[in-house]
Amino acid sequence: MPDPMQVLSSDNSSSPTVVLKADYVGSSDNQLAHQLLHELMAGLFNLDTVPEAIIFYHQAVKLLLEDSPVISELQKLQQEGTELLACELSLKQYANGEPELGFTVSFQELILQLAKAKKVLWF
Numbered sequence: 001m002p003d004p005m006q007v008l009s010s011d012n013s014s015s016p017t018v019v020l021k022a023d024y025v026g027s028s029d030n031q032l033a034h035q036l037l038h039e040l041m042a043g044l045f046n047l048d049t050v051p052e053a054i055i056f057y058h059q060a061v062k063l064l065l066e067d068s069p070v071i072s073e074l075q076k077l078q079q080e081g082t083e084l085l086a087c088e089l090s091l092k093q094y095a096n097g098e099p100e101l102g103f104t105v106s107f108q109e110l111i112l113q114l115a116k117a118k119k120v121l122w123f
Contacts, residue, residue, distance in 0.1 A: 015052040017117035018044070020060035023068075025123050034069065040123060041073035050080045052117065055110050056102070057087035064099035074101050085110060 024033035025040050044051055054077070056064055063070055064086050078084055084102025087110055091099065098104065105113075114120060 014118040015049045016047070016119040016121045017113065018051045018054045018121045018123065019114070020054065020056050020063065020123050021058045023059050023062040037063075037070060038073075041070045041077075044073075044077060044082075050077055050082045051121075053083040053085055053113055055085050055087075055113060057090050057107070057110065059090075059094055061086045061090045061094050061099065064101050065095055066100045068100070071100060078102065085113060 022029070022033075023037070024030075025036035026033040054074075062068065063074065064084060065071075068074070074084060078101055084099075086099050086102050086104050088104050088106050091104055
């Protein structure tokens with residue numbers, strides 16, 4: 001797994017695909033980690049173009065649920081054309097029911113999305 005916030009491409013002309021594995025940013029679930037998550041969401045709107053896609057796996061799928069602290073930011077990103085993709089296996093583990101936003105896809109489909117991405121940002 002790449003280090004957090006590592007960019008895996010130098011192609012500055014394309015929209016990134018963002019990968020989230022937790023419902024916070026950083027190495028522990030604390031107040032700073034949740035503040036960093038809000039900063040990340042705000043920062044995605046400051047890019048030249050919104051992300052092509054955001055991939056949610058492991059505990060990050062919680063961010064797509066109705067009680068997510070960043071649901072309004074994710075709704076805006078989706079309206080701007082960002083594809084929100086939730087791992088089906090992770091949803092079964094961490095959520096009851098369907099996500100409020102995005103699409104539920106298999107882990108294999110997430111791999112295909114990453115394979116076609118020209119730029120990937122990991123958090």
